[in-house]
Structure formats: structure tokens, C-alpha cells
Amino acid sequence: GAGVSQTPSNKVTEKGKYVELRCDPISGHTALYWYRQSLGQGPEFLIYFQGTGAADDSGLPNDRFFAVRPEGSVSTLKIQRTERGDSAVYLCASSLGVSRTYEQYFGPGTRLTVT
Amino acid sequence: AQSVAQPEDQVNVAEGNPLTVKCTYSVSGNPYLFWYVQYPNRGLQFLLKYITGDNLVKGSYGFEAEFNKSQTSFHLKKPSALVSDSALYFCAVRDSLNSGGGADGLTFGKGTHLIIQP
Incomplete structure (x- = not known):
């Protein structure tokens, strides 16, 4: 079946601009996660959704970052007033349920470059 | 807070030899442990997990991992390495x-580059 998809695959934007990154999880997966992976590092947790609500947004670095999942499926990560330090690969993952024992399935990521 | 350490940036193994990629962890409660592999320009792929029960867990592509509670380790192993196993491996x-601080997400190590030489 179809895996997690993310669009766009690459995004180049100028400092100060607004960007939206989209994630389409595996059908039927209720939990959705966003991570950020910088060069040479492992992914870092940003936010977690159970259904439509953000259950844990403690990883968001500041209030320029926001994410939504209005219908409990597709999610959008929004970054306002982008900074060069926001450049990274943004990964989305989904899992079958909310139990911490479930493995997460990752999308290919969106590579964001802020110039 | 939870944490993971992968002490080796790179592991080199000759094809056909056994391989081990090391991982240690720290949690407040019980650990749920995962290994993922990342090929160039591709997403993270799930290999295996330990939740409870048998300390030796088997996963995809012939990989296995051994949970050791006293050493807080979860090392990834394979009896006979293939050139195609060359990739970046993450423990989580x-x-x-x-325990707060993003405990609902996975906490990853920095990754270990596995290079299998023909």
C-alpha cells in the first residue's frame, strides 16, 4: 500500500518568507508526527497529533512554527518568518495508533533551504 | 528525559563478516527501542523493535538486535554482512x-554509517 507522502520534496525560500510543508500519512493511521533532521544529526521530534489535536508540541523550537491536522489525516507544518537556521529536512511519520509501542513509518522528507 | 547514544560514527566490515552497530539508551521507565535504516535520498525505514519479552529480536533483511537491561544497550547485529547493507543506521x-520533553516522540541517536567492503 501507499506509504507516507510529503510535498514538496524540496523547498527553497528567502529569509523572512512563510512556508507550508504537507504530509499525507498512511491511510488509517491515527497518530502523526513531525521531526526535523539537520545535517549529520538524527531526527528531532517537533510535534505529535492524535487525530485532529496536537497532543504534544513540546519540540517546536519557537512560536514561528505551527502545525495543523484539521480532519485527522493530512497535516501541514507552517513556518513563519523563516530564518537560515530553519534549513533542514523535515520528516513526517505516522503510526497505527497512539500506543508508544507502535513503530512509526516515515515519509521521504521535505528539504527546506532558507537563503 | 530520554536519550540515546551511538558511540561510533562509522563502522567498517568486510562482506560476509558479522556486524554490530552499538546503541545505549537512558529512560525513566521501561524502554521501547527501535532501529531504523536510511539509504541516500530515501526516508527512514523501520528495521525492528523491542517492547518486551525475548531479549533477542529479529527484523527485516536478516538483522537482529539484542536488548541488555543491565547495560542499557540495544546493539544491532547481522551474522553475515552484505555490500547492500551499507547505509546510515539510527537507534531510537x-x-x-x-517523562516530559517530547516523550511522545522518538528520540534518535546521531546515527552510525555502516560501510561493507567487498
């Missing part, structure tokens, strides 16, 4: 307790 952990 979740805490069974709500």
Missing part, C-alpha cells in the same frame, strides 16, 4: 513513562 527510544 521511547519511554514508557510520561
Whole structure:
């Protein structure tokens, strides 16, 4: 079946601009996660959704970052007033349920470059 | 807070030899442990997990991992390495307790580059 998809695959934007990154999880997966992976590092947790609500947004670095999942499926990560330090690969993952024992399935990521 | 350490940036193994990629962890409660592999320009792929029970877990592509509670380790192993196993490997952990600080997400190590030489 179809895996997690993310669009766009690459995004180049100028400092100060607004960007939206989209994630389409595996059908039927209720939990959705966003991570950020910088060069040479492992992914870092940003936010977690159970259904439509953000259950844990403690990883968001500041209030320029926001994410939504209005219908409990597709999610959008929004970054306002982008900074060069926001450049990274943004990964989305989904899992079958909310139990911490479930493995997460990752999308290919969106590579964001802020110039 | 939960944490993971992968002490080796790179591991070199000759094809056909056994391989081990090391991982240690720290959690407040019980650990839920995962291994993922990342090929160039591709997403993270799930290999295996330990939740409870038998300390030796088997996963995809002939990989296995051994959970050792006293050493807080979860090393990835394979009896006979293939050139196609060359990739970046990540160990990750979740805490069974709500220890705060993003405990609902996976906490990853920095990754280990595995290079299998023909």
C-alpha cells in the first residue's frame, strides 16, 4: 500500500518568507508526527497529533512554527518568518495508533533551504 | 528525559563478516527501542523493535538486535554482512513513562554509517 507522502520534496525560500510543508500519512493511521533532521544529526521530534489535536508540541523550537491536522489525516507544518537556521529536512511519520509501542513509518522528507 | 547514544560514527566490515552497530539508551521507565535504516535520498525505514519479552529480536533483511537491561544497550547485529547493507543506521527510544520533553516522540541517536567492503 501507499506509504507516507510529503510535498514538496524540496523547498527553497528567502529569509523572512512563510512556508507550508504537507504530509499525507498512511491511510488509517491515527497518530502523526513531525521531526526535523539537520545535517549529520538524527531526527528531532517537533510535534505529535492524535487525530485532529496536537497532543504534544513540546519540540517546536519557537512560536514561528505551527502545525495543523484539521480532519485527522493530512497535516501541514507552517513556518513563519523563516530564518537560515530553519534549513533542514523535515520528516513526517505516522503510526497505527497512539500506543508508544507502535513503530512509526516515515515519509521521504521535505528539504527546506532558507537563503 | 530520554536519550540515546551511538558511540561510533562509522563502522567498517568486510562482506560476509558479522556486524554490530552499538546503541545505549537512558529512560525513566521501561524502554521501547527501535532501529531504523536510511539509504541516500530515501526516508527512514523501520528495521525492528523491542517492547518486551525475548531479549533477542529479529527484523527485516536478516538483522537482529539484542536488548541488555543491565547495560542499557540495544546493539544491532547481522551474522553475515552484505555490500547492500551499507547505509546510515539510527537507534531510537521511547519511554514508557510520561517523562516530559517530547516523550511522545522518538528520540534518535546521531546515527552510525555502516560501510561493507567487498
